Amino acid sequence: MAELTELSLADARDGLRQRAFSAVELAEAHLAAMEKARHLNAFITETPEKALGQAHASDARRAQGDAGALEGLPIAIKDLFCTKNILTTAGSHILDGFKPPYESTVTAKLWQAGAVCLGKVNLDEFAMGSSNMTSYWGPVVNPWSRPGENRQLVPGGSSGGSAAAVAARLALAAIGTDTGGSIRQPAGFCGIVGVKPTYGRCSRWGIVAFASSLDQAGPMTRSVRDAALMLSVMSGHDPQDSTSAPLAVPDFEAALTGDVRGLRIGIPREYRVPDMPAEIDLLWQRGIDWLKAAGAEPVEISLKMTKYALPTYYIIAPAEASANLARYDGVRFGLRVPGATLDEMYEKTRAEGFGAEVKRRVLIGTYVLSAGYYDAYYLKAQRIRTLIARDFDEAFERVDAILTPTAPSAAFAIGEKMDDPLAMYLNDVFTVPVNLAGLPGISVPAGLSEEGLPLGLQVIGRAFDEATMLRIAGVLETAAAFTARPAPAGKGD
Amino acid sequence: MSLDKATVARIATLARIKLPEADLEAIGGELDQILHWVEQLAEVDTAGVEPMTCVAHLTQPLREDVVTDGARADEILRNAPGRAHGFFTVPKVVE
Secondary structure, three states: OHHHHHHHHHHHHHHHOOOOOHHHHHHHHHHHHHHHOOOOOOOOOOHHHHHHHHHHHHHHHOOOOHHHHHHHHEEEEOOEEEEEEEEOOOOHHHHOOOOOOOOOHHHHHHHHHHHOOEEEEEOOOOOOOHHHHOOOOOOOOOOOOOOOOOOOOOOOOOOOHHHHHHHHHOOEEEEEEEEEOOHHHHHHOOEEEEEEEEOOEEEOOEEEEOOOOOOOEEEOOHHHHHHHHHHHEOOOOOOOOOOOOOOOOOOOHHHHHOOOOOOOOEEHHOOOOOOOOHHHHHHHHHHHHHHHHHHOOOEEEEEOOOHHHHHHHHHHHHHHHHHHHHOOOOOOOOOOOOOHHHHHOOOOOOHHOHHHHHHHHHHHHHHHHHOOOOOHHHHHHHHHHHHHHHHHHHHHHOOEEEEEEOOOOOOOOOOOOOOOOHHHHHHOOOOHHHOOOOOOOEEEEEEEEEOOEEEEEEEEEEOOHHHHHHHHHHHHHHHHOOOOOOOOOOOOO | OOHHHHHHHHHHHHOOOOHHHHHHHHHHHHHHHHHHHHHHHHOOOOOOOOOOOOOOOOOOOOOOOOOOOOOOHHHHHHOOOOOOOOEOOOOOOOO
16 A cells, blocks of 8 residues: 555545545644645644544544545645634735634535645735745745755745645645636646636635635646546535536536547647747647647637736736735734824734735735726726637637646746746746636646756636546646656655 | 836825835836836727626626624624724724
């Protein structure tokens, strides 16, 4: 029997069913791995007591013949999901000590399906970042490093703790959120699978809001099957989120037939961005060849608004963030810095509570929404967003899915790109358009860079057709046979 | 367009974030760089294009007009940095 932390979610589920081990043993193995890997700084809060309590209860349920879809499976939760009576920080100083009196819908669904909570994982502050460097709780270290080099790399972001925990075998799976690439880019950087579902597929209720028209929750796992399994549990209409779709949730695992014959795969010519590293281009071509060999048909398509997606995003997301983050005022929860007047208290609390990147985005958002600038910036961006979505609509008249690289580079070193916000924003050039159009996207590990670091390919699906997207991702996964892994946590350095 | 110190100070006041006078110029420069970059959107012809406010083509769902939540003041106040007699407390706002 392999080490319990090495199992896929699906294999661990089967092992539990066959009584090869217990949920308590599975939880204990992961808690021990977490303890050995604290230098990665993946967790903000470890919840060993909750994990063991849930694992005992899970074993008891199973003994009575009652088992949910994720029964006994230990997972990590991005610290952007509100968890009842458990510290929820959003990676920010301003939520100091905040213990929500309620549970987010997505995490409630996971616990209801029998999952076990290992803890809350690190992230960029309020999910604003692509490196996990903006967290008040410090950077997360990518478990991967360039062979022969001990320079620490970023795990990507904002769901950097989720990606690092899954890649380092500290959790069987994790959940993240994706506003502009925050699940897919860190999944790519850490060599795991990450799914951003269609906008509306998962409830946003109880997720600390960043940009409400873009945010989605999704699974981060070590296989496509595991992602499908989790997505089926996380999805579904929620009366408490009026943007969650009242649609039936398919059995996504059953969609993984391995048969992509006859599917038409769009290859957007505008994604061949200037200065794209040759190895990314090569990986993309390899992905096209794999799908062709499996019987799919690559079709060149045009997404002509691609170059405007990032600047559009950097108006819309900060505008929504500036409104959403107005609630952090030192009155109802979290940090309060005293002031002589109410306004002074607000201003001092927010000055001390928010980090540099969050302040930058709140200020940009405030500016583009302010009188005299609203039409030129915000309304203009919303109109271009319509055009970006229209590009995809037209493409999907001709193709069933779209294949692109996940990110324009492999993981970079901690500290790099920090002095240039625009260089950092470019990380999300291939992922942001998907959020703007509300579509599902998945990143699958597909190969190693020349430096020996993981690289991902992204499959973009039609709205609410995650099933086809996952089926294609499964075929890519099989063809790529990505078995490389980071050095075991706790060793090396 | 360039953001002068007065404009940065005005935005900071609107956003209720206290910025030290000494930082206004540097922050103005950063914001300026981002705004200059997003201004490339001006070259796109958007005449007659509707602005997108929500990507989920949903009609707003209706439900019965009944109370579904409430009477949880204790839970809500539990996280408050200042509270007294079942209320949040703030610095005095009226004389």
